[in-house]
Amino acid sequence: MAEPATYFCDDAAEARDRFLDLCTRTGLTVGSIPSRSTGFSCDFTRLGAPSATHLLVLASGAGGVAGFVHAGLCSALLGEQLQRHLGRNVAIVLVHAVNPKGPAWPAPGANRADLPNADDADDGAVWSDALLNAADARFRAHIRARDQSEAKEEAEAANSQTAWTADNAAVIARDQLQDARFALLLDFRTGLGGWADPTILNTAPPSDAAHARARRWYPSAVSGPLHTPGAPQGAGLAAFLSETQHVAATVEFGTFRQAAALGRLTSSGAGFDPYPKSRDWRTRVWNHSERIILQAISACEEMIAAERPARKSSAPS
Numbered sequence: 001m002a003e004p005a006t007y008f009c010d011d012a013a014e015a016r017d018r019f020l021d022l023c024t025r026t027g028l029t030v031g032s033i034p035s036r037s038t039g040f041s042c043d044f045t046r047l048g049a050p051s052a053t054h055l056l057v058l059a060s061g062a063g064g065v066a067g068f069v070h071a072g073l074c075s076a077l078l079g080e081q082l083q084r085h086l087g088r089n090v091a092i093v094l095v096h097a098v099n100p101k102g103p104a105w106p107a108p109g110a111n112r113a114d115l116p117n118a119d120d121a122d123d124g125a126v127w128s129d130a131l132l133n134a135a136d137a138r139f140r141a142h143i144r145a146r147d148q149s150e151a152k153e154e155a156e157a158a159n160s161q162t163a164w165t166a167d168n169a170a171v172i173a174r175d176q177l178q179d180a181r182f183a184l185l186l187d188f189r190t191g192l193g194g195w196a197d198p199t200i201l202n203t204a205p206p207s208d209a210a211h212a213r214a215r216r217w218y219p220s221a222v223s224g225p226l227h228t229p230g231a232p233q234g235a236g237l238a239a240f241l242s243e244t245q246h247v248a249a250t251v252e253f254g255t256f257r258q259a260a261a262l263g264r265l266t267s268s269g270a271g272f273d274p275y276p277k278s279r280d281w282r283t284r285v286w287n288h289s290e291r292i293i294l295q296a297i298s299a300c301e302e303m304i305a306a307e308r309p310a311r312k313s314s315a316p317s
Helices: 012-026 064-079 129-160 166-176 209-217 233-240 259-264 279-314
Strands: 030-034 041-047 054-058 090-096 182-194 198-202 245-256
Touching: 012 041, 012 064, 012 090, 030 166, 041 166, 054 064, 054 279, 064 090, 064 182, 064 279, 090 279, 166 233, 182 198, 182 233, 182 279, 198 209, 198 279, 209 245, 209 279, 233 245, 245 279
Parallel strands: 054 090, 054 182, 182 245
Antiparallel strands: 030 041, 041 090, 198 245
C-alpha cells in the first residue's frame, strides 16, 4: 500500500495509467469508453461478486481539474484494498473519468411531460367563455412547445460540449446496474468549505425514503441541491435507476485553509482552488473518504438485512 496522497494525479494520462495498473493488479475486467474529442477515456470496473445485487457506485459528474479528486479516490480504494470489506452480496462499481479541459458529463435535460393539446375552435364561432378558455389553452400549449424546443436545444448544446454523453452513461448502467436491487451512489468532488472538510449533500426530496436513509447513514449531511448543477450527480447514472431503490449523495471537499476565508470571498469565487496539490490536503481527503466509503458498504449490508424478514415471510410453509 502506498501513501494515500500518491494516488492523486495532476495529469489525465497519468491518472488513467495508475487506475488501470491497479485494476490489472487486482485482476479486474475494465470497460472503456473513449471521449468524443478530447482523447481521454472513461473506464469502469466492478469489485465483488458478479451476482451481487447491492451496489456501491463511485461516479462523479465533476468536470475540469476537479475530476482528479474522484479519480484519485478510485485509485486509492483499489490500492488500499477496501474491497476486502465487501460481503458476498455487495459489490463496488468504479467509474473513472477525467476531462481536465472542460465538462465531463451532460447536465440532465429538461424532461417535461407532454400535455394534451387544446381543442380547436371554429373561426366563425361566437367568443363564448368556452372558446376563450380554448384559445388561452392553445396559447399555453404554444408556449410549452416553444419552451420544450428551447430546452431540448440547450440540452443538446450542453451534451455536445461534454467529453461523454448520456448514451455513454446508459452503456455503463446497462453493463453494471441493470440487475441491482439497491444502489448507493457517491460523487466526490471539491467545493466550498474548510481545508479538506467534507460536506455531504443529500439531494433527495425530504419526502423521499432515500432522503431519510441518507440522513440515517450520514447524520451530518446537508439537505439541498448541488452547488454545481451543471455537473450532474454521479455522472447522471441515477436516471437509469428509476425502478431500483437507490440513494445518491455528493461529497464536496473544501479547499480553504480556514473556513473564515469564506467570508472574504467575492462573488467571482476568488481564492477557490478546484484541486489543491498539497499532500496534506490529499491525505486528509482520503482519510475522510475511507470512512464515508466504509459507511456506504455498511449501508448496503443494512439494506440486505432489511430484505431478509420480508423474504422469509413470503416463503411457502
